[in-house]
Amino acid sequence: xxxxxxxxxxxxxxxxxxxxxxxxxxxxxxxxxxxxxxxxxxxxxxxxxxxxxxxxxxxxxxxxxxxxxxxxxxxxxxxxxxxxxxxxxxxxxxxxxxxxxxxxxxxxxxxxxxxxxxxxx
Amino acid sequence: xxxxxxxxxxxxxxxxxxxxxxxxxxxxxxxxxxxxxxxxxxxxxxxxxxxxxxxxxxxxxxxxxxxxxxxxxxxxxxxxxxxxxxxxxxxxxxxxxxxxxxxxxxxxxxxxxxxxxxxxxxxxxxxxxxxxxxxxxxxxxxxxxxxxxxxxxxxxxxxxxxxxxxxxxxxxxxxxxxxxxxxxxxxxxxxxxxxxxxxxxxxxxxxxxxxxxxxxxxxxxxxxxxxxxxxxxxxxxxxxxxxxxxxxxxxxxxxxxxxxxxxxxxxxxxxxxxxxxxxxxxxxxxxxxxxxxxxxxxxxxxxxxxxxxxxxxxxxxxxxxxxxxxxxxxxxxxxxxxxxxxxxxxxxxxxxxxxxxxxxxxxxxxxxxxxxxxxxxxxxxxxxxxxxxxxxxxxxxxxxxxxxxxxxxxxxxxxxxxxxxxxxxxxxxxxxxxxxxxxxxxxxxxxxxxxxxxxxxxxxxxxxxxxxxxxxxxxxxxxxxxxxxxxxxxxxxxxxxxx
Amino acid sequence: xxxxxxxxxxxxxxxxxxxxxxxxxxxxxxxxxxxxxxxxxxxxxxxxxxxxxxxxxxxxxxxxxxxxxxxxxxxxxxxxxxxxxxxxxxxxxxxxxxxxxxxxxxxxxxxxxxxxxxxxxxxxxxxxxxxxxxxxxxxx
Numbered sequence: 226x227x228x229x230x231x232x233x234x235x236x237x238x239x240x241x242x243x244x245x246x247x248x249x250x251x252x253x254x255x256x257x258x259x260x261x262x263x264x265x266x267x268x269x270x271x272x273x274x275x276x277x278x279x280x281x282x283x284x285x286x287x288x289x290x291x292x293x294x295x296x297x298x299x300x301x302x303x304x305x306x307x308x309x310x311x312x313x314x315x316x317x318x319x320x321x322x323x324x325x326x327x328x329x330x331x332x333x334x335x336x337x338x339x340x341x342x343x344x345x346x
Numbered sequence: 347x348x349x350x351x352x353x354x355x356x357x358x359x360x361x362x363x364x365x366x367x368x369x370x371x372x373x374x375x376x377x378x379x380x381x382x383x384x385x386x387x388x389x390x391x392x393x394x395x396x397x398x399x400x401x402x403x404x405x406x407x408x409x410x411x412x413x414x415x416x417x418x419x420x421x422x423x424x425x426x427x428x429x430x431x432x433x434x435x436x437x438x439x440x441x442x443x444x445x446x447x448x449x450x451x452x453x454x455x456x457x458x459x460x461x462x463x464x465x466x467x468x469x470x471x472x473x474x475x476x477x478x479x480x481x482x483x484x485x486x487x488x489x490x491x492x493x494x495x496x497x498x499x500x501x502x503x504x505x506x507x508x509x510x511x512x513x514x515x516x517x518x519x520x521x522x523x524x525x526x527x528x529x530x531x532x533x534x535x536x537x538x539x540x541x542x543x544x545x546x547x548x549x550x551x552x553x554x555x556x557x558x559x560x561x562x563x564x565x566x567x568x569x570x571x572x573x574x575x576x577x578x579x580x581x582x583x584x585x586x587x588x589x590x591x592x593x594x595x596x597x598x599x600x601x602x603x604x605x606x607x608x609x610x611x612x613x614x615x616x617x618x619x620x621x622x623x624x625x626x627x628x629x630x631x632x633x634x635x636x637x638x639x640x641x642x643x644x645x646x647x648x649x650x651x652x653x654x655x656x657x658x659x660x661x662x663x664x665x666x667x668x669x670x671x672x673x674x675x676x677x678x679x680x681x682x683x684x685x686x687x688x689x690x691x692x693x694x695x696x697x698x699x700x701x702x703x704x705x706x707x708x709x710x711x712x713x714x715x716x717x718x719x720x721x722x723x724x725x726x727x728x729x730x731x732x733x734x735x736x737x738x739x740x741x742x743x744x745x746x747x748x749x750x751x752x753x754x755x756x757x758x759x760x761x762x763x764x765x766x767x768x769x770x771x772x773x774x775x776x777x778x779x780x781x782x783x784x785x786x787x788x789x790x791x792x793x794x795x796x797x798x799x800x801x802x803x804x805x806x807x808x809x810x811x812x813x814x815x816x817x818x819x820x821x822x823x824x825x826x827x828x829x830x831x832x833x834x835x836x837x838x839x840x841x842x843x844x845x
Numbered sequence: 846x847x848x849x850x851x852x853x854x855x856x857x858x859x860x861x862x863x864x865x866x867x868x869x870x871x872x873x874x875x876x877x878x879x880x881x882x883x884x885x886x887x888x889x890x891x892x893x894x895x896x897x898x899x900x901x902x903x904x905x906x907x908x909x910x911x912x913x914x915x916x917x918x919x920x921x922x923x924x925x926x927x928x929x930x931x932x933x934x935x936x937x938x939x940x941x942x943x944x945x946x947x948x949x950x951x952x953x954x955x956x957x958x959x960x961x962x963x964x965x966x967x968x969x970x971x972x973x974x975x976x977x978x979x980x981x982x983x984x985x
Binding site: 245250253257260261263264265267268269270271272297298301304305308311312315316319320322323326327332335336337338339 | 482485489490498502503505506508509512513515516519522523526575577
Binding site: 364 | 912913916917919920923927930934935936937938939
């Protein structure tokens with residue numbers, strides 16, 4: 226199970242890097258989403274995989290019975306997913322606004338903050 | 347004990363809520379100002395408690411460390427919190443003059459207070475994942491502040507800033523995941539012991555490098571700084587001042603914390619890399635600044651070069667060097683924020699930040715010229731200003747361990763800093779205005795000038811005070827460095843037991 | 846969206862989803878549920894409404910700006926954390942007052958600061974998500 230997760234993380238990261246090398250900002254953003262999922266899976270896998278052992282306390286019990294999964298990475302992943310979701314939604318809104326105002330999505334052509342130097346001076 | 351540690355975070359958060367609800371009323375900005383004053387009081391109380399009792403810690407929700415979220419403050423955290431509150435207050439005053447009403451009603455002050463809360467939280471937390479959360483709080487607020495009220499240039503800058511910072515965050519997050527995987531804890535104090543017992547120390551070094559890259563992007567060190575000069579010259583001056591002062595320093599603080607508390611197993615490797623990274627950061631930053639002709643772009647590149655001194659203090663890893671690093675951190679926040687404030691006022695007077703298109707400021711406003719000279723010369727390291735002592739400590743520390751080349755680079759960069767500062771001086775203040783006009787303070791309404799002059803003079807006064815009376819500050823930095831190098835107090839206070 | 850079926854169904858769906866979101870909110874802490882998931886479902890109900898009637902009307906149905914809701918939620922969550930402070934416990938420690946008993950099994954219900962915190966989270970999530978989706982819908 227760990228090996229499979231590791232491979233998935235690797236594939237996600239590879240895809241993310243490929244996408245993030247593109248000049249198109251939307252592709253970059255999709256790469257970022259993949260990378261964010263790879264990071265989340267890393268945390269999830271770091272809590273060790275335990276099959277068929279949910280991190281839950283049965284009804285009426287005070288402490289967990291038998292084998293339980295590690296609840297902490299799951300809580301961390303949930304937090305990371307929520308934060309990642311918020312940030313990516315913000316970035317998408319920013320990209321959309323940037324496209325609307327600048328009329329371009331190619332990051333090479335975004336030169337408004339740093340216009341090309343006037344070399345004739 | 348808890349409330350002393352919580353208040354510096356809770357006050358700005360509460361202020362943000364109230365200010366957001368009052369964003370359409372003029373009262374909003376005064377509430378923000380009052381909130382900043384209260385934050386300063388709260389951080390002063392924290393500082394007093396730390397001076398009185400040494401390291402203090404509090405467990406949130408009554409969950410004992412290492413399971414719950416710990417807030418902890420040693421000397422370094424305390425001084426960073428205080429300086430954050432001071433910068434926050436200065437910016438809140440400055441913003442009264444600069445920020446237009448339309449931007450206020452978009453929730454500017456609420457975002458600003460959230461930013462301050464995020465920065466303070468990052469300084470106070472004793473838990474790695476919680477540090478990540480504070481980073482995010484800080485980032486989302488900074489993203490919005492960067493593009494708020496924006497034109498094309500702000501959106502453009504925002505895209506680059508957001509993209510690179512998100513990548514660094516994800517590297518940091520992956521590092522957290524892997525570190526948890528091999529140690530089973532995320533409490534910083536607990537990690538110190540846990541990392542030592544890991545069998546595969548090579549893996550620890552790999553993770554250390556992930557953290558170095560993640561924090562390195564935030565701190566804008568040598569090969570990772572490209573987002574900074576691309577974005578810091580576009581937002582409102584109040585915002586670029588608070589970014590320049592605080593945001594990169596959070597990265598430096600995180601590096602200092604992690605590489606003194608947790609990743610000390612392979613100092614010969616990790617800190618050696620940091621030395622060269624620091625030297626290159628100093629040098630490329632100052633060279634980049636030399637090529638610029640925009641007031642704020644020059645200052646942006648100088649942030650990078652100055653970051654090099656701070657990381658150098660960490661990298662040399664001797665008591666004297668760390669002491670210099672801590673001192674530098676505090677001095678630089680004051681000076682750099684102040685220089686951006688001056689740039690804003692210069693624009694109010696002369697109408698632009700491009701140095702080719704302004705001039706004559708000395709003639710029309712000798713006061714502003716004097717207030718520029720103080721932080722500018724302090725940045726370059728002139729005695730008797732605060733920057734002199736900061737540079738002196740760092741250079742002395744590198745000479746002490748016979749790192750002649752590093753000391754040479756540090757001194758050379760200081761020299762080149764003077765070159766950039768005299769360039770600004772000559773072009774903005776000394777030469778006549780290219781349009782032949784006399785830049786007069788009359789362009790700006792009186793309340794704008796007043797609101798901007800107050801924080802500039804205040805911070806300049808602090809620079810002078812630190813410069814003339816450095817002993818208490820140096821002693822403080824020395825204790826902070828001692829606590830960093832030998833964090834027994836930190837670990838025992840957090841965990842409640844002898845390690 | 847100009848589908849009569851959707852518009853008609855939306856009326857029922859919105860109410861059902863919103864009530865379900867409140868159910869999820871109140872059910873939290875001891876059973877799966879809670880403020881975050883409740884807030885998400887609540888946001889979905891308003892998103893369905895805005896798809897059926899347009900974002901302008903959905904904003905009206907909300908009566909407040911979503912950002913203000915999020916800010917109020919943040920305030921409530923902070924205040925609930927402060928409650929324990931007055932009880933002499935570390936911040937954010939859950940405060941429980943059981944009605945008709947002294948534990949989860951025996952009491953009829955409880956008044957606790959954890960639920961208030963969850964209400965805050967609910968409002969933050971609801972407001973945050975709606976402010977984003979409304980912004981997107983109004984732009985397109």
